[in-house]
Ligand SMILES: N=CN[C@@H](CCC(=O)O)C(=O)O
């Protein structure tokens with residue numbers, strides 16, 4: 001069955017068939033968003049088949065629906081390249097602790113934070129975790145997310161980490177969204193290993209990774225490189241262990257401190273280094289001179305009342321950047337990419353075109369999904385956002401807080 005969209009006021013992120021971008025967009029190219037005005041778009045068997053100006057709209061297509069966009073905008077669905085979508089329970093008690101003045105690090109030190117989530121998750125069945133994750137994924141998709149990365153990291157035991165990754169594998173099989181799985185066993189040291197880091201590193205290397213590889217449970221490996229969590233040396237060791245199983249790193253870096261995570265990620269040829277609230281000249285230079293993408297998570301900075309990521313400095317230095325939600329119960333309980341986009345423009349001074357590119361094509365690159373996602377190109381998955389009637393694309397981040405996504409199509413089906 002085919003779907004023909006007509007009278008699209010602006011079709012954003014259009015590229016020629018087979019046109020490769022040669023890597024994630026950076027510098028001035030990040031601000032270039034190809035737009036076709038007054039366009040049609042034809043979708044068939046879940047893929048984009050053709051698009052062009054309305055005066056070339058195809059006629060005589062058998063068996064198809066026509067959607068008259070009637071002046072509305074279509075853009076590629078969001079590519080959310082950093083989430084912790086599988087978790088057991090929300091943590092609003094810690095939210096209240098934060099309001100009363102405790103810091104993220106102080107909450108973590110008294111057994112809250114990641115360890116709190118691990119305790120909840122280890123007491124839950126795989127089926128229950130799957131049910132909760134499906135609901136969240138559906139809600140994220142209704143807000144325009146068509147591809148997503150999901151991490152483990154709330155198990156911190158062999159059983160718990162495998163349980164999370166098996167849930168993500170099942171989501172991949174059952175969901176229409178494109179999903180990438182990241183193994184984050186190195187999210188925190190469990191209490192019984194607090195004074196025995198060597199023991200936990202060996203558990204990851206000897207008991208978790210071989211099973212993960214055998215069951216093909218992960219696409220990437222992650223480490224929370226941060227003071228009080230994993231040191232740069234420990235991060236490097238886990239990245240090397242992952243590499244033995246073909247897992248490329250995507251690292252939590254420079255969130256709370258100048259942790260050395262950016263330089264370690266670059267050294268380990270990470271696909272991305274994520275967070276980057278705390279950067280200095282050295283970290284920016286290191287990232288700019290690399291193929292590693294810097295993934296900025298403004299809603300996490302907002303929620304923890306941290307300084308926002310220095311997007312302008314990073315862009316001006318030539319770093320490739322993506323933006324993502326970091327959806328998790330502790331530091332970013334929101335899977336709303338529209339809000340991420342608005343914050344990127346309002347607080348990080350990104351232009352709307354830069355934010356859209358960072359949330360679509362560069363997000364796709366940050367998951368290794370760029371061949372079929374993140375832009376309007378013949379052959380790509382038909383993952384599309386149809387907006388409400390709005391005056392321009394800039395209106396999306398401008399009118400923050402209003403849901404301007406009217407309909408979402410994932411692989412040719414409206415959800
Ligand atoms: N910083 C480390 N991990 C998550 C938070 C996890 C949690 O607090 O549960 C993050 O990306 O912000």
Ligand SMILES: [Zn+2]
Nearest residue numbers: 082084252326
């Ligand atoms: Zn995270």
